Amino acid sequence: MPELPEVEVVRSGLDRWVTGRVIGTAAVLHPRAVRRHLAGAADFTGRLAGRTVTGTRRRGKYLWLPLDDGTALLAHLGMSGQLLVGEPDRPDERHLRVRATFADGGADVRFVDQRTFGHLLVAELVPDAFGGTVPEPVAHIAADPLEDAFDDEAFFRALRRRRTGVKRALLDQSLISGVGNIYADEALWRARLHWARPTETLTRAEVTRLLAAVREVMAAALAAGGTSFDSLYVNVDGESGYFDRSLDAYGRRDLPCGRCGTPIRRDVFMNRSSFSCPTCQPRPRRARA
DNA sequence: AGCTGGCCCTGAAGGC
DNA sequence: TGCCTTCAGGGCCAGC
Numbered sequence: 001m002p003e004l005p006e007v008e009v010v011r012s013g014l015d016r017w018v019t020g021r022v023i024g025t026a027a028v029l030h031p032r033a034v035r036r037h038l039a040g041a042a043d044f045t046g047r048l049a050g051r052t053v054t055g056t057r058r059r060g061k062y063l064w065l066p067l068d069d070g071t072a073l074l075a076h077l078g079m080s081g082q083l084l085v086g087e088p089d090r091p092d093e094r095h096l097r098v099r100a101t102f103a104d105g106g107a108d109v110r111f112v113d114q115r116t117f118g119h120l121l122v123a124e125l126v127p128d129a130f131g132g133t134v135p136e137p138v139a140h141i142a143a144d145p146l147e148d149a150f151d152d153e154a155f156f157r158a159l160r161r162r163r164t165g166v167k168r169a170l171l172d173q174s175l176i177s178g179v180g181n182i183y184a185d186e187a188l189w190r191a192r193l194h195w196a197r198p199t200e201t202l203t204r205a206e207v208t209r210l211l212a213a214v215r216e217v218m219a220a221a222l223a224a225g226g227t228s229f230d231s232l233y234v235n236v237d238g239e240s241g242y243f244d245r246s247l248d249a250y251g252r253r254d255l256p257c258g259r260c261g262t263p264i265r266r267d268v269f270m271n272r273s274s275f276s277c278p279t280c281q282p283r284p285r286r287a288r289a
Numbered sequence: 290a291g292c293t294g295g296c297c298c299t300g301a302a303g304g305c
Numbered sequence: 306t307g308c309c310t311t312c313a314g315g316g317c318c319a320g321c
Contacts, residue, residue: 001314032298061315079314080299095299115299117315164292173316181314271294272314289293 002077004060004144004178005221010083011063013235014109015056017085018065022103023048033097033111036137037121047071047122048100057134060144060177064135066125073100074121074135075111081118084110144178145214156207159199165288166202166210167195167274179214182250183221185275187213189249195267195274196287220246249275 002010026048028034028041037044052068063083064072075083084093088101088108098111098120111120123135130149143149158175159166169175170184179187188195190213193206202210224246225235248258253266257277267274269289 003315076315078298078316115297115313117298162291168292171315270314273312 001079001180001182002061002081003180003183004058004146005183005218007058007061007063007077007178008146008222009225009235010077011056011058014063014065014083014085017107018053018109019055020053021106022050022052024101024103024105025049026098026100028098029092030097030116032116033113033118034120036119044120044122048073050103059134059138059147060141060173061180062135062138062141062177064138067122070125071122072125072135074123074137076118078113078115078117078119080115081111081113084112086110141173141177142175145176145211146178146218150176152208152211155211156202156204159202159207162199163288164199165195166193166197166199168270168289169199170210170214171270176214178218181272181274182247183214183217185250186217186248188281189275189277190217192280194281194283194287195269195276196289197284198286198288201284201286249277251275 026045028045031041034041034044048067051071053073054066054068057064057066057072062074062076064074066072075081077083085107088105093110093112095112095114096110097113097116099108100110101108111118121137123137125133126136126139128134128139130143130147132149143151155176159169162169162175167184167188170179170187171181185195187210191206191210193210249264252264252275254263256262257264257280260277260279262277262279264275265278267276
């Protein structure tokens with residue numbers, strides 16, 4: 001389940017392979033992979049043919065390749081999406097959805113996605129709220145916590161205005177982008193906050209602690225090449241990261257908390273798992289799922 | 290307007 | 306053995 005660190009590993013891995021190269025042809029092998037490209041698969045491939053890739057960019061969990069005509073190839077990996085680089089004559093992967101070849105005949109780029117929650121599209125680059133440009137579908141999301149543009153004070157004020165639980169807020173990409181279920185649980189564990197804590201009761205010191213925890217856990221995951229909890233996330237060479245060995249809360253049901261030894265508990269809300277330490281992260285009297 | 294829950298999708302794993 | 310159920314979850318959107 002790729003979150004910010006995993007997407008960044010993919011972006012940086014892709015960079016030297018694609019920057020400056022001219023796209024030859026693209027092929028869509030599964031229509032669902034381009035379902036958000038509303039003009040359809042033929043328009044999608046038509047917009048890529050002959051374009052030069054000018055770089056690689058990322059915000060939160062979105063990754064894009066700016067093209068030489070003011071558009072960009074945008075990718076969201078969803079739960080199981082992979083962008084793989086390799087020799088064009090290798091066999092098709094089982095869940096190959098989109099293939100892009102290059103005019104020089106060298107290594108191609110493939111979008112492989114078992115669960116089909118991921119997608120690709122081509123969109124115009126538009127100005128964002130921070131003086132840069134982003135693909136149009138990315139314009140509505142917040143900066144991610146590793147960007148200079150992220151405003152800690154504005155995040156604190158937004159949390160105080162909300163009437164929801166802190167984990168739900170962490171997963172809301174319009175407040176802070178790039179955080180998914182794994183890093184939300186890890187950051188809350190590090191900051192000793194329960195997932196159901198009402199955001200309007202958070203103090204400035206707690207939000208500062210939480211943001212520091214988000215940044216620390218993401219930086220550590222990045223350094224380890226990302227997390228691969230269920231082996232579906234891989235870098236452009238098809239290799240898994242090993243940060244899952246360093247997880248303190250996520251997936252550790254009934255295992256001892258690394259700080260106090262209390263068994264980690266698993267709760268279900270938002271139809272997903274939340275792992276926390278009952279001692280370090282006591283449930284607030286007033287809880288908001 | 291802000292917030293919540295349902296839905297999309299596939300394959301692995303567990304239960305009977 | 307084999308079938309059925311459960312689980313993984315990001316983002317969109319309907320509806321309250």
